[in-house]
Amino acid sequence: MGAxxxxxxxxxxxxxxxxxxxxxxxxxxxxxxxxxxxxVVIGQGVSAVxxxxxxxxxxxxxFDDASLAAPLAETYAPVLAAAVKAAGATALVATATSxxxxxxPRTAALLGAGMASDVIRVDGPNKFRRPTYAGNALNDVxxxxxxxxxxxxxxxxxxxxxxxxxGTVEAGAAGAIDALGSExxxxxxxKSARPELSEAKIVVSGGRGMKAGENFKVLEELTDLxxxxxxxxxxxxxxxMVPNDLQVGQxxxxxxxxxxxxxxxxxxxxHLAGMKGSKVIVAINKDGEAPIFQIADxxxxxxxxxAIPALIAEVKKLKAAGG
Amino acid sequence: xKILVTCKRVPNPEQKLKIGGGKIDLxxxxxxxxxxxxxAVETALRLTEKGKGGExxxxxxxxTIGPKEVAQQLRGVLAMGADRGLLVTADDGAMDSDSVARLxxxxxxxxxxxxxxxxxxxxxxxxxxxxxxxxxxxxWPQATFLASIRLAADGKSATTTREVDAGVEExxxxxxxxxxxxxxxxxxxxVRNEALAGPDAEWEETQRYASLKGIMAAKKKxxxxxxxxxxxxxxxxxxxxxxxxxxxxxxxxxRVGSVEELVQKLHNEAKxx
Numbered sequence: 001m002g003a004x005x006x007x008x009x010x011x012x013x014x015x016x017x018x019x020x021x022x023x024x025x026x027x028x029x030x031x032x033x034x035x036x037x038x039x040v041v042i043g044q045g046v047s048a049v050x051x052x053x054x055x056x057x058x059x060x061x062x063f064d065d066a067s068l069a070a071p072l073a074e075t076y077a078p079v080l081a082a083a084v085k086a087a088g089a090t091a092l093v094a095t096a097t098s099x100x101x102x103x104x105p106r107t108a109a110l111l112g113a114g115m116a117s118d119v120i121r122v123d124g125p126n127k128f129r130r131p132t133y134a135g136n137a138l139n140d141v142x143x144x145x146x147x148x149x150x151x152x153x154x155x156x157x158x159x160x161x162x163x164x165x166x167g168t169v170e171a172g173a174a175g176a177i178d179a180l181g182s183e184x185x186x187x188x189x190x191k192s193a194r195p196e197l198s199e200a201k202i203v204v205s206g207g208r209g210m211k212a213g214e215n216f217k218v219l220e221e222l223t224d225l226x227x228x229x230x231x232x233x234x235x236x237x238x239x240x241m242v243p244n245d246l247q248v249g250q251x252x253x254x255x256x257x258x259x260x261x262x263x264x265x266x267x268x269x270x271h272l273a274g275m276k277g278s279k280v281i282v283a284i285n286k287d288g289e290a291p292i293f294q295i296a297d298x299x300x301x302x303x304x305x306x307a308i309p310a311l312i313a314e315v316k317k318l319k320a321a322g323g
Numbered sequence: 324x325k326i327l328v329t330c331k332r333v334p335n336p337e338q339k340l341k342i343g344g345g346k347i348d349l350x351x352x353x354x355x356x357x358x359x360x361x362x363a364v365e366t367a368l369r370l371t372e373k374g375k376g377g378e379x380x381x382x383x384x385x386x387t388i389g390p391k392e393v394a395q396q397l398r399g400v401l402a403m404g405a406d407r408g409l410l411v412t413a414d415d416g417a418m419d420s421d422s423v424a425r426l427x428x429x430x431x432x433x434x435x436x437x438x439x440x441x442x443x444x445x446x447x448x449x450x451x452x453x454x455x456x457x458x459x460x461x462x463w464p465q466a467t468f469l470a471s472i473r474l475a476a477d478g479k480s481a482t483t484t485r486e487v488d489a490g491v492e493e494x495x496x497x498x499x500x501x502x503x504x505x506x507x508x509x510x511x512x513x514v515r516n517e518a519l520a521g522p523d524a525e526w527e528e529t530q531r532y533a534s535l536k537g538i539m540a541a542k543k544k545x546x547x548x549x550x551x552x553x554x555x556x557x558x559x560x561x562x563x564x565x566x567x568x569x570x571x572x573x574x575x576x577x578r579v580g581s582v583e584e585l586v587q588k589l590h591n592e593a594k595x596x
Binding site: 180 | 567
Protein backbone atom coordinates (compact mmCIF):
# COMPACT_ATOMS: atom_id res chain seq x y z
CA MET A 1 0.00 0.00 0.00
CA GLY A 2 1.02 3.61 -0.30
CA ALA A 3 1.62 6.93 1.31
CA UNK A 4 -0.87 8.78 3.48
CA UNK A 5 -1.36 12.33 2.29
CA UNK A 6 -2.42 15.07 4.71
CA UNK A 7 -3.89 18.35 3.54
CA UNK A 8 -2.29 20.91 5.86
CA UNK A 9 -3.96 24.30 5.92
CA UNK A 10 -2.14 27.60 6.08
CA UNK A 11 -3.26 30.46 8.28
CA UNK A 12 -1.21 33.38 7.00
CA UNK A 13 2.42 32.38 7.43
CA UNK A 14 1.76 29.61 9.91
CA UNK A 15 0.47 26.07 9.80
CA UNK A 16 -3.09 26.04 11.05
CA UNK A 17 -3.16 24.29 14.41
CA UNK A 18 -6.44 22.66 13.35
CA UNK A 19 -4.38 20.53 10.93
CA UNK A 20 -2.31 18.91 13.71
CA UNK A 21 -5.01 16.37 14.68
CA UNK A 22 -5.18 15.29 11.01
CA UNK A 23 -1.44 14.61 11.15
CA UNK A 24 -1.98 12.40 14.19
CA UNK A 25 -4.74 10.47 12.41
CA UNK A 26 -2.51 10.18 9.34
CA UNK A 27 0.32 8.67 11.40
CA UNK A 28 -2.11 6.06 12.75
CA UNK A 29 -3.40 5.34 9.28
CA UNK A 30 0.15 5.09 7.92
CA UNK A 31 0.79 2.09 10.17
CA UNK A 32 -1.98 0.32 8.22
CA UNK A 33 -1.01 1.63 4.79
CA UNK A 34 2.71 1.02 5.17
CA UNK A 35 3.81 4.20 3.42
CA UNK A 36 5.09 7.52 4.73
CA UNK A 37 3.04 10.52 5.86
CA UNK A 38 3.21 13.21 3.19
CA UNK A 39 1.95 16.70 3.97
CA VAL A 40 0.48 18.87 1.23
CA VAL A 41 0.56 22.64 1.59
CA ILE A 42 -1.29 24.79 -0.93
CA GLY A 43 -1.36 28.55 -1.36
CA GLN A 44 0.70 31.54 -2.35
CA GLY A 45 4.03 32.18 -0.59
CA VAL A 46 3.72 29.07 1.56
CA SER A 47 7.39 28.22 2.12
CA ALA A 48 7.25 29.05 5.84
CA VAL A 49 4.14 26.90 6.26
CA UNK A 50 5.75 24.07 4.26
CA UNK A 51 8.82 24.19 6.51
CA UNK A 52 6.59 24.06 9.56
CA UNK A 53 4.69 21.08 8.13
CA UNK A 54 8.04 19.33 7.58
CA UNK A 55 8.42 19.13 11.36
CA UNK A 56 5.55 16.62 11.35
CA UNK A 57 5.82 14.73 8.05
CA UNK A 58 8.56 12.81 6.28
CA UNK A 59 7.87 14.67 3.09
CA UNK A 60 6.07 17.90 2.19
CA UNK A 61 4.68 18.75 -1.22
CA UNK A 62 4.25 22.51 -1.51
CA PHE A 63 2.02 23.92 -4.23
CA ASP A 64 2.87 27.59 -4.40
CA ASP A 65 1.09 29.69 -6.98
CA ALA A 66 -0.59 33.10 -7.15
CA SER A 67 -3.75 31.43 -8.45
CA LEU A 68 -3.90 29.31 -5.27
CA ALA A 69 -3.89 32.28 -2.86
CA ALA A 70 -7.51 31.74 -1.78
CA PRO A 71 -8.78 28.32 -0.73
CA LEU A 72 -11.18 27.57 -3.60
CA ALA A 73 -12.52 24.03 -3.85
CA GLU A 74 -12.39 24.43 -7.65
CA THR A 75 -8.57 24.80 -7.60
CA TYR A 76 -7.55 22.99 -4.42
CA ALA A 77 -9.39 19.74 -5.21
CA PRO A 78 -7.55 19.06 -8.50
CA VAL A 79 -4.23 19.98 -6.85
CA LEU A 80 -4.89 17.52 -4.01
CA ALA A 81 -5.98 14.83 -6.48
CA ALA A 82 -2.78 15.41 -8.49
CA ALA A 83 -0.72 15.23 -5.27
CA VAL A 84 -2.34 11.91 -4.32
CA LYS A 85 -1.33 10.47 -7.68
CA ALA A 86 2.16 12.01 -7.66
CA ALA A 87 2.90 10.62 -4.19
CA GLY A 88 1.38 7.22 -4.97
CA ALA A 89 -0.85 7.76 -1.95
CA THR A 90 -3.63 5.37 -0.95
CA ALA A 91 -5.15 7.71 1.63
CA LEU A 92 -5.95 11.41 1.90
CA VAL A 93 -6.66 12.97 5.29
CA ALA A 94 -7.67 16.45 6.46
CA THR A 95 -9.32 17.96 9.49
CA ALA A 96 -13.04 18.63 9.08
CA THR A 97 -12.60 22.41 9.10
CA SER A 98 -14.81 24.56 6.86
CA UNK A 99 -12.15 24.34 4.15
CA UNK A 100 -11.68 20.60 4.66
CA UNK A 101 -15.41 19.99 4.42
CA UNK A 102 -15.59 22.09 1.26
CA UNK A 103 -12.58 20.68 -0.58
CA UNK A 104 -12.29 17.02 0.43
CA PRO A 105 -15.52 15.54 -1.01
CA ARG A 106 -14.83 17.26 -4.32
CA THR A 107 -11.33 15.74 -4.29
CA ALA A 108 -12.84 12.33 -3.53
CA ALA A 109 -15.09 12.76 -6.58
CA LEU A 110 -12.09 13.53 -8.79
CA LEU A 111 -10.29 10.44 -7.46
CA GLY A 112 -13.33 8.15 -7.65
CA ALA A 113 -12.64 7.49 -3.98
CA GLY A 114 -15.00 6.84 -1.10
CA MET A 115 -14.91 9.30 1.76
CA ALA A 116 -15.71 9.08 5.46
CA SER A 117 -16.56 12.40 7.12
CA ASP A 118 -15.78 13.45 10.67
CA VAL A 119 -13.84 10.30 11.58
CA ILE A 120 -13.24 9.81 15.31
CA ARG A 121 -11.31 6.50 15.19
CA VAL A 122 -9.07 4.65 12.75
CA ASP A 123 -9.71 0.90 12.90
CA GLY A 124 -7.79 -0.32 9.86
CA PRO A 125 -6.58 0.70 6.41
CA ASN A 126 -10.16 1.31 5.24
CA LYS A 127 -12.19 0.99 8.44
CA PHE A 128 -13.25 4.05 10.37
CA ARG A 129 -15.67 5.04 13.08
CA ARG A 130 -17.73 8.20 12.75
CA PRO A 131 -20.73 9.72 14.53
CA THR A 132 -24.06 9.98 12.70
CA TYR A 133 -27.58 11.02 13.70
CA ALA A 134 -26.30 14.00 15.66
CA GLY A 135 -23.88 11.77 17.55
CA ASN A 136 -26.64 9.41 18.68
CA ALA A 137 -25.17 6.53 16.68
CA LEU A 138 -21.57 5.59 16.03
CA ASN A 139 -21.18 4.22 12.52
CA ASP A 140 -18.38 1.86 11.54
CA VAL A 141 -17.73 2.29 7.84
CA UNK A 142 -15.62 0.42 5.32
CA UNK A 143 -14.39 2.08 2.18
CA UNK A 144 -14.19 -0.15 -0.88
CA UNK A 145 -12.20 2.09 -3.24
CA UNK A 146 -8.40 1.66 -3.62
CA UNK A 147 -7.89 5.21 -2.34
CA UNK A 148 -9.60 6.26 0.89
CA UNK A 149 -10.43 9.86 1.79
CA UNK A 150 -11.28 10.95 5.31
CA UNK A 151 -11.94 14.12 7.20
CA UNK A 152 -11.25 13.80 10.91
CA UNK A 153 -12.97 15.44 13.83
CA UNK A 154 -10.54 17.92 15.32
CA UNK A 155 -11.40 17.10 18.92
CA UNK A 156 -11.09 13.31 18.44
CA UNK A 157 -7.33 13.21 17.78
CA UNK A 158 -4.62 14.98 19.79
CA UNK A 159 -2.40 17.54 18.08
CA UNK A 160 0.62 15.85 16.51
CA UNK A 161 4.00 16.33 18.17
CA UNK A 162 6.95 17.19 15.92
CA UNK A 163 8.86 14.20 14.54
CA UNK A 164 12.43 13.44 15.64
CA UNK A 165 13.87 14.72 12.37
CA UNK A 166 12.29 17.18 9.96
CA GLY A 167 11.11 15.95 6.56
CA THR A 168 11.99 17.22 3.12
CA VAL A 169 10.11 19.95 1.27
CA GLU A 170 9.56 19.67 -2.47
CA ALA A 171 7.71 21.88 -4.88
CA GLY A 172 4.66 20.16 -6.34
CA ALA A 173 3.70 20.57 -9.99
CA ALA A 174 0.15 21.87 -10.00
CA GLY A 175 -0.33 21.88 -13.77
CA ALA A 176 -2.93 24.18 -15.30
CA ILE A 177 -5.12 25.76 -12.62
CA ASP A 178 -8.68 26.72 -13.58
CA ALA A 179 -10.91 28.34 -10.98
CA LEU A 180 -13.92 27.84 -13.31
CA GLY A 181 -14.69 31.53 -12.90
CA SER A 182 -14.98 31.32 -9.10
CA GLU A 183 -13.35 33.92 -6.92
CA UNK A 184 -13.21 34.85 -3.27
CA UNK A 185 -14.32 38.48 -3.26
CA UNK A 186 -13.65 39.14 0.42
CA UNK A 187 -13.31 37.45 3.78
CA UNK A 188 -15.01 39.20 6.67
CA UNK A 189 -13.02 37.73 9.53
CA UNK A 190 -14.50 37.60 12.97
CA LYS A 191 -12.03 39.56 15.08
CA SER A 192 -11.64 38.00 18.47
CA ALA A 193 -8.91 37.97 21.04
CA ARG A 194 -10.42 34.79 22.49
CA PRO A 195 -9.10 31.30 21.76
CA GLU A 196 -10.67 29.40 18.87
CA LEU A 197 -13.91 27.71 19.87
CA SER A 198 -12.80 24.23 18.82
CA GLU A 199 -9.48 24.56 20.67
CA ALA A 200 -10.48 26.42 23.85
CA LYS A 201 -10.07 24.76 27.26
CA ILE A 202 -13.19 26.49 28.57
CA VAL A 203 -16.31 27.27 26.56
CA VAL A 204 -19.23 29.37 27.80
CA SER A 205 -22.34 29.04 25.62
CA GLY A 206 -25.66 30.83 25.66
CA GLY A 207 -29.00 29.65 24.35
CA ARG A 208 -32.38 30.92 23.36
CA GLY A 209 -33.09 31.80 26.98
CA MET A 210 -30.59 34.68 26.74
CA LYS A 211 -33.42 36.43 24.87
CA ALA A 212 -31.34 39.05 23.04
CA GLY A 213 -27.87 39.54 21.58
CA GLU A 214 -27.03 42.34 24.02
CA ASN A 215 -27.49 39.93 26.92
CA PHE A 216 -24.50 37.96 25.69
CA LYS A 217 -22.29 40.76 27.07
CA VAL A 218 -22.50 39.26 30.53
CA LEU A 219 -21.49 35.86 29.11
CA GLU A 220 -18.58 37.52 27.33
CA GLU A 221 -17.42 38.95 30.64
CA LEU A 222 -17.51 35.49 32.23
CA THR A 223 -15.81 33.97 29.17
CA ASP A 224 -12.95 36.46 29.29
CA LEU A 225 -12.56 36.10 33.02
CA UNK A 226 -12.10 32.34 32.51
CA UNK A 227 -9.91 32.78 29.42
CA UNK A 228 -12.35 30.75 27.37
CA UNK A 229 -14.25 30.94 24.10
CA UNK A 230 -17.84 32.03 23.61
CA UNK A 231 -20.35 29.68 22.01
CA UNK A 232 -24.06 29.53 21.41
CA UNK A 233 -26.84 27.10 20.66
CA UNK A 234 -28.39 26.88 17.22
CA UNK A 235 -31.53 28.52 18.59
CA UNK A 236 -29.53 31.58 19.70
CA UNK A 237 -27.60 31.73 16.42
CA UNK A 238 -30.79 31.20 14.44
CA UNK A 239 -32.48 34.07 16.26
CA UNK A 240 -29.59 36.31 15.24
CA MET A 241 -28.40 36.94 18.81
CA VAL A 242 -24.84 35.96 17.86
CA PRO A 243 -22.93 35.26 14.63
CA ASN A 244 -23.48 31.77 13.30
CA ASP A 245 -19.78 30.92 13.61
CA LEU A 246 -20.33 30.69 17.38
CA GLN A 247 -22.83 27.89 16.92
CA VAL A 248 -21.97 24.68 18.77
CA GLY A 249 -23.76 21.56 17.61
CA GLN A 250 -24.36 18.94 14.96
CA UNK A 251 -24.36 21.52 12.22
CA UNK A 252 -22.01 23.99 13.85
CA UNK A 253 -18.72 23.61 15.69
CA UNK A 254 -17.81 20.48 17.61
CA UNK A 255 -16.10 21.25 20.90
CA UNK A 256 -14.60 19.12 23.67
CA UNK A 257 -13.16 21.51 26.26
CA UNK A 258 -12.17 20.77 29.85
CA UNK A 259 -15.15 22.81 31.00
CA UNK A 260 -18.35 23.59 29.11
CA UNK A 261 -20.81 25.99 30.73
CA UNK A 262 -24.24 25.89 29.09
CA UNK A 263 -26.31 28.91 30.05
CA UNK A 264 -30.03 29.11 29.24
CA UNK A 265 -29.62 26.22 26.82
CA UNK A 266 -32.37 23.59 26.95
CA UNK A 267 -30.20 20.85 25.44
CA UNK A 268 -31.67 19.94 22.06
CA UNK A 269 -30.22 16.77 20.54
CA UNK A 270 -28.43 18.71 17.87
CA HIS A 271 -26.72 20.95 20.44
CA LEU A 272 -25.62 18.00 22.59
CA ALA A 273 -23.99 16.50 19.48
CA GLY A 274 -21.54 19.37 19.50
CA MET A 275 -20.50 19.41 23.14
CA LYS A 276 -21.10 16.13 24.91
CA GLY A 277 -17.46 15.18 24.51
CA SER A 278 -16.59 17.94 27.01
CA LYS A 279 -14.80 16.76 30.16
CA VAL A 280 -16.96 18.67 32.63
CA ILE A 281 -20.37 20.08 31.73
CA VAL A 282 -22.14 22.73 33.79
CA ALA A 283 -25.78 23.54 33.07
CA ILE A 284 -27.42 26.73 34.29
CA ASN A 285 -31.09 26.89 33.39
CA LYS A 286 -34.19 28.18 35.09
CA ASP A 287 -36.13 25.11 33.97
CA GLY A 288 -35.14 22.19 36.20
CA GLU A 289 -36.67 19.78 33.69
CA ALA A 290 -34.47 20.95 30.78
CA PRO A 291 -32.81 17.97 29.03
CA ILE A 292 -29.38 19.60 29.41
CA PHE A 293 -29.42 18.56 33.10
CA GLN A 294 -29.45 14.88 32.04
CA ILE A 295 -25.88 15.13 30.76
CA ALA A 296 -24.52 17.85 33.04
CA ASP A 297 -21.97 17.04 35.74
CA UNK A 298 -23.12 20.07 37.72
CA UNK A 299 -26.56 21.55 37.35
CA UNK A 300 -27.82 24.82 38.77
CA UNK A 301 -31.48 25.72 38.47
CA UNK A 302 -31.41 29.49 38.20
CA UNK A 303 -32.01 32.32 35.78
CA UNK A 304 -28.96 33.61 33.95
CA UNK A 305 -29.85 37.11 35.15
CA UNK A 306 -29.07 36.16 38.74
CA ALA A 307 -26.59 33.31 38.27
CA ILE A 308 -24.09 34.81 35.82
CA PRO A 309 -23.31 38.07 37.69
CA ALA A 310 -22.96 35.99 40.87
CA LEU A 311 -20.71 33.52 39.06
CA ILE A 312 -18.52 36.36 37.80
CA ALA A 313 -18.21 37.69 41.34
CA GLU A 314 -17.34 34.25 42.76
CA VAL A 315 -14.72 33.55 40.10
CA LYS A 316 -13.18 36.97 40.77
CA LYS A 317 -13.05 36.15 44.46
CA LEU A 318 -11.38 32.83 43.69
CA LYS A 319 -8.83 34.52 41.45
CA ALA A 320 -8.16 37.19 44.05
CA ALA A 321 -7.49 34.41 46.56
CA GLY A 322 -4.84 33.06 44.23
CA GLY A 323 -6.92 30.12 43.01
CA UNK B 324 -33.87 30.47 -14.44
CA LYS B 325 -34.25 26.76 -13.89
CA ILE B 326 -33.30 25.46 -10.47
CA LEU B 327 -32.92 21.87 -9.37
CA VAL B 328 -33.37 21.39 -5.64
CA THR B 329 -32.73 18.19 -3.71
CA CYS B 330 -34.81 16.91 -0.83
CA LYS B 331 -33.86 13.91 1.22
CA ARG B 332 -36.17 12.20 3.65
CA VAL B 333 -34.77 11.67 7.13
CA PRO B 334 -36.20 10.04 10.24
CA ASN B 335 -37.66 12.60 12.62
CA PRO B 336 -34.55 13.72 14.55
CA GLU B 337 -36.59 14.17 17.75
CA GLN B 338 -37.45 10.47 17.90
CA LYS B 339 -35.17 8.26 19.97
CA LEU B 340 -32.99 6.02 17.81
CA LYS B 341 -33.37 2.28 18.23
CA ILE B 342 -29.93 0.73 17.96
CA GLY B 343 -29.37 -3.00 18.44
CA GLY B 344 -27.43 -5.86 16.92
CA GLY B 345 -25.21 -3.43 15.04
CA LYS B 346 -28.19 -1.93 13.24
CA ILE B 347 -30.51 1.02 13.48
CA ASP B 348 -34.15 0.00 13.48
CA LEU B 349 -36.09 2.57 11.45
CA UNK B 350 -39.22 0.44 11.05
CA UNK B 351 -41.26 2.72 13.30
CA UNK B 352 -39.61 5.98 12.26
CA UNK B 353 -41.70 8.84 10.97
CA UNK B 354 -40.11 10.55 8.01
CA UNK B 355 -39.73 14.15 7.08
CA UNK B 356 -37.69 16.27 4.71
CA UNK B 357 -34.23 17.12 5.99
CA UNK B 358 -34.41 20.66 7.42
CA UNK B 359 -31.46 21.91 5.38
CA UNK B 360 -33.21 20.65 2.24
CA UNK B 361 -36.35 22.55 3.23
CA UNK B 362 -34.12 25.60 3.41
CA ALA B 363 -32.80 24.70 -0.04
CA VAL B 364 -36.37 24.58 -1.37
CA GLU B 365 -37.08 27.94 0.24
CA THR B 366 -33.93 29.34 -1.38
CA ALA B 367 -34.87 28.00 -4.81
CA LEU B 368 -38.39 29.40 -4.57
CA ARG B 369 -37.18 32.85 -3.49
CA LEU B 370 -34.82 32.92 -6.48
CA THR B 371 -37.86 32.67 -8.77
CA GLU B 372 -39.88 35.34 -6.96
CA LYS B 373 -40.14 39.13 -7.03
CA GLY B 374 -40.64 39.17 -3.30
CA LYS B 375 -42.85 37.58 -0.69
CA GLY B 376 -46.07 36.52 -2.34
CA GLY B 377 -44.99 38.26 -5.56
CA GLU B 378 -45.01 37.06 -9.14
CA UNK B 379 -42.82 34.15 -10.10
CA UNK B 380 -40.57 33.57 -13.04
CA UNK B 381 -38.54 30.45 -13.69
CA UNK B 382 -38.92 26.83 -12.69
CA UNK B 383 -38.08 24.88 -9.55
CA UNK B 384 -37.69 21.13 -9.99
CA UNK B 385 -37.47 19.06 -6.81
CA UNK B 386 -35.66 15.73 -6.85
CA THR B 387 -35.63 13.07 -4.18
CA ILE B 388 -34.15 9.58 -3.94
CA GLY B 389 -35.75 6.78 -1.99
CA PRO B 390 -38.53 4.21 -1.99
CA LYS B 391 -41.88 5.02 -3.62
CA GLU B 392 -43.26 6.20 -0.26
CA VAL B 393 -41.04 9.28 -0.47
CA ALA B 394 -43.61 10.58 -2.94
CA GLN B 395 -45.49 11.79 0.14
CA GLN B 396 -42.66 14.04 1.27
CA LEU B 397 -42.06 15.13 -2.33
CA ARG B 398 -45.71 16.23 -2.58
CA GLY B 399 -45.06 18.33 0.52
CA VAL B 400 -42.25 20.11 -1.31
CA LEU B 401 -44.53 20.68 -4.32
CA ALA B 402 -47.11 22.07 -1.89
CA MET B 403 -44.48 24.58 -0.71
CA GLY B 404 -44.37 25.76 -4.31
CA ALA B 405 -41.89 23.68 -6.34
CA ASP B 406 -43.20 23.23 -9.89
CA ARG B 407 -42.61 19.54 -10.49
CA GLY B 408 -40.99 16.55 -8.88
CA LEU B 409 -38.61 13.74 -9.76
CA LEU B 410 -38.51 10.60 -7.65
CA VAL B 411 -35.54 8.35 -8.22
CA THR B 412 -36.61 5.03 -6.78
CA ALA B 413 -33.80 3.35 -4.89
CA ASP B 414 -32.96 1.98 -1.46
CA ASP B 415 -31.80 5.17 0.20
CA GLY B 416 -30.54 3.24 3.23
CA ALA B 417 -27.99 1.35 1.13
CA MET B 418 -26.55 4.35 -0.64
CA ASP B 419 -23.44 6.40 0.05
CA SER B 420 -22.86 10.05 -0.84
CA ASP B 421 -21.03 9.06 -4.02
CA SER B 422 -24.01 7.02 -5.31
CA VAL B 423 -26.43 9.84 -4.53
CA ALA B 424 -24.20 12.35 -6.32
CA ARG B 425 -23.87 10.06 -9.36
CA LEU B 426 -27.65 9.76 -9.64
CA UNK B 427 -28.02 13.52 -9.24
CA UNK B 428 -25.35 14.16 -11.89
CA UNK B 429 -27.43 12.18 -14.40
CA UNK B 430 -30.56 14.11 -13.39
CA UNK B 431 -28.61 17.34 -13.98
CA UNK B 432 -27.55 16.12 -17.44
CA UNK B 433 -31.21 15.55 -18.31
CA UNK B 434 -32.69 18.66 -16.74
CA UNK B 435 -29.86 21.11 -17.50
CA UNK B 436 -30.62 23.50 -14.63
CA UNK B 437 -28.82 26.83 -14.20
CA UNK B 438 -28.35 26.15 -10.50
CA UNK B 439 -28.52 23.15 -8.18
CA UNK B 440 -29.39 23.92 -4.56
CA UNK B 441 -28.88 21.36 -1.78
CA UNK B 442 -28.98 21.41 2.00
CA UNK B 443 -25.44 21.44 3.40
CA UNK B 444 -25.91 18.10 5.09
CA UNK B 445 -28.57 15.55 5.95
CA UNK B 446 -29.20 15.33 9.66
CA UNK B 447 -29.16 11.51 9.66
CA UNK B 448 -25.93 10.64 7.82
CA UNK B 449 -24.24 13.94 8.75
CA UNK B 450 -21.74 13.42 5.92
CA UNK B 451 -21.85 16.85 4.30
CA UNK B 452 -20.54 15.50 0.97
CA UNK B 453 -23.17 15.24 -1.77
CA UNK B 454 -23.13 18.83 -3.08
CA UNK B 455 -19.34 18.90 -3.28
CA UNK B 456 -19.11 15.48 -4.98
CA UNK B 457 -21.83 16.48 -7.44
CA UNK B 458 -19.96 19.68 -8.34
CA UNK B 459 -16.78 17.64 -8.77
CA UNK B 460 -18.45 15.08 -11.03
CA UNK B 461 -20.02 17.81 -13.16
CA UNK B 462 -16.90 19.98 -13.20
CA TRP B 463 -19.08 22.87 -12.01
CA PRO B 464 -18.21 25.65 -9.56
CA GLN B 465 -19.46 25.17 -6.02
CA ALA B 466 -20.37 27.39 -3.10
CA THR B 467 -21.04 25.55 0.13
CA PHE B 468 -22.61 26.46 3.50
CA LEU B 469 -24.32 29.57 2.17
CA ALA B 470 -25.61 32.31 4.44
CA SER B 471 -26.80 34.33 1.44
CA ILE B 472 -27.03 34.25 -2.34
CA ARG B 473 -27.64 36.98 -4.88
CA LEU B 474 -28.12 36.04 -8.53
CA ALA B 475 -26.82 38.64 -10.98
CA ALA B 476 -29.43 40.29 -13.21
CA ASP B 477 -27.83 38.74 -16.29
CA GLY B 478 -28.28 35.28 -14.81
CA LYS B 479 -24.63 34.44 -15.38
CA SER B 480 -23.22 34.50 -11.87
CA ALA B 481 -24.10 34.36 -8.20
CA THR B 482 -22.50 36.23 -5.32
CA THR B 483 -22.70 34.31 -2.09
CA THR B 484 -21.64 34.58 1.51
CA ARG B 485 -20.43 31.40 3.17
CA GLU B 486 -20.02 30.49 6.80
CA VAL B 487 -16.34 29.59 7.28
CA ASP B 488 -14.26 29.02 10.43
CA ALA B 489 -12.67 32.47 10.21
CA GLY B 490 -15.94 34.34 9.74
CA VAL B 491 -17.82 34.97 6.53
CA GLU B 492 -16.39 34.52 3.06
CA GLU B 493 -17.85 36.26 0.05
CA UNK B 494 -17.53 34.03 -3.02
CA UNK B 495 -18.65 34.64 -6.59
CA UNK B 496 -19.39 31.68 -8.85
CA UNK B 497 -20.23 31.42 -12.52
CA UNK B 498 -23.43 29.62 -13.43
CA UNK B 499 -24.27 26.83 -13.82
CA UNK B 500 -23.13 26.00 -10.29
CA UNK B 501 -23.87 23.81 -7.30
CA UNK B 502 -24.62 25.50 -3.98
CA UNK B 503 -25.39 24.12 -0.52
CA UNK B 504 -27.21 26.14 2.12
CA UNK B 505 -26.74 26.71 5.85
CA UNK B 506 -29.17 28.05 8.47
CA UNK B 507 -28.84 31.75 7.79
CA UNK B 508 -30.11 31.38 4.23
CA UNK B 509 -33.67 31.84 5.48
CA UNK B 510 -32.99 35.35 6.85
CA UNK B 511 -35.36 37.95 5.41
CA UNK B 512 -33.00 39.36 2.83
CA UNK B 513 -30.58 36.45 2.38
CA VAL B 514 -31.79 35.39 -1.07
CA ARG B 515 -32.45 37.53 -4.10
CA ASN B 516 -32.53 37.21 -7.87
CA GLU B 517 -31.57 40.68 -9.14
CA ALA B 518 -33.42 40.02 -12.39
CA LEU B 519 -36.66 39.77 -10.44
CA ALA B 520 -36.42 41.29 -7.00
CA GLY B 521 -35.24 44.73 -5.91
CA PRO B 522 -32.95 45.39 -2.93
CA ASP B 523 -35.95 45.97 -0.68
CA ALA B 524 -37.48 42.57 -1.36
CA GLU B 525 -37.80 40.44 1.75
CA TRP B 526 -39.38 37.24 2.90
CA GLU B 527 -40.52 35.72 6.18
CA GLU B 528 -37.62 34.52 8.31
CA THR B 529 -38.52 30.86 7.99
CA GLN B 530 -39.01 28.23 5.36
CA ARG B 531 -42.56 28.48 4.06
CA TYR B 532 -45.20 25.97 5.03
CA ALA B 533 -47.66 24.45 2.61
CA SER B 534 -50.92 26.34 2.41
CA LEU B 535 -54.20 24.55 1.74
CA LYS B 536 -54.13 26.08 -1.73
CA GLY B 537 -50.59 24.82 -2.17
CA ILE B 538 -51.58 21.33 -1.09
CA MET B 539 -54.46 21.30 -3.60
CA ALA B 540 -52.20 22.60 -6.37
CA ALA B 541 -49.53 20.01 -5.56
CA LYS B 542 -51.95 17.19 -6.34
CA LYS B 543 -52.00 18.28 -9.97
CA LYS B 544 -48.27 18.77 -10.33
CA UNK B 545 -46.17 16.28 -12.23
CA UNK B 546 -44.11 13.73 -10.32
CA UNK B 547 -41.98 11.56 -12.55
CA UNK B 548 -40.52 8.30 -11.29
CA UNK B 549 -37.13 7.21 -12.53
CA UNK B 550 -35.02 4.20 -11.66
CA UNK B 551 -31.21 4.26 -11.43
CA UNK B 552 -31.27 2.11 -14.61
CA UNK B 553 -33.33 4.80 -16.38
CA UNK B 554 -30.53 7.19 -15.51
CA UNK B 555 -27.86 4.73 -16.66
CA UNK B 556 -26.38 4.37 -13.19
CA UNK B 557 -25.35 1.08 -11.63
CA UNK B 558 -25.22 1.62 -7.89
CA UNK B 559 -21.92 0.53 -6.37
CA UNK B 560 -21.42 2.28 -3.03
CA UNK B 561 -17.81 3.07 -2.17
CA UNK B 562 -18.60 3.46 1.51
CA UNK B 563 -20.40 0.67 3.32
CA UNK B 564 -21.93 0.86 6.78
CA UNK B 565 -20.47 -2.12 8.63
CA UNK B 566 -22.34 -1.50 11.84
CA UNK B 567 -23.85 0.92 14.30
CA UNK B 568 -23.38 1.25 18.01
CA UNK B 569 -24.92 3.55 20.59
CA UNK B 570 -22.40 6.03 21.97
CA UNK B 571 -21.33 5.68 25.60
CA UNK B 572 -23.92 7.36 27.75
CA UNK B 573 -23.26 10.36 29.91
CA UNK B 574 -24.88 10.32 33.29
CA UNK B 575 -26.44 13.28 34.99
CA UNK B 576 -24.27 14.54 37.81
CA UNK B 577 -25.27 16.49 40.86
CA ARG B 578 -27.43 19.53 41.30
CA VAL B 579 -25.80 22.36 43.16
CA GLY B 580 -27.77 24.69 45.36
CA SER B 581 -25.91 27.92 44.75
CA VAL B 582 -23.33 29.69 42.62
CA GLU B 583 -20.87 29.52 45.55
CA GLU B 584 -21.23 25.75 45.72
CA LEU B 585 -20.79 25.49 41.94
CA VAL B 586 -17.55 27.46 41.96
CA GLN B 587 -16.20 25.47 44.94
CA LYS B 588 -16.96 22.17 43.18
CA LEU B 589 -15.42 23.31 39.88
CA HIS B 590 -12.32 24.44 41.75
CA ASN B 591 -11.83 21.72 44.36
CA GLU B 592 -13.58 18.65 42.90
CA ALA B 593 -13.42 18.93 39.11
CA LYS B 594 -10.31 21.15 39.22
CA UNK B 595 -11.21 22.89 35.98
CA UNK B 596 -11.06 26.49 37.21
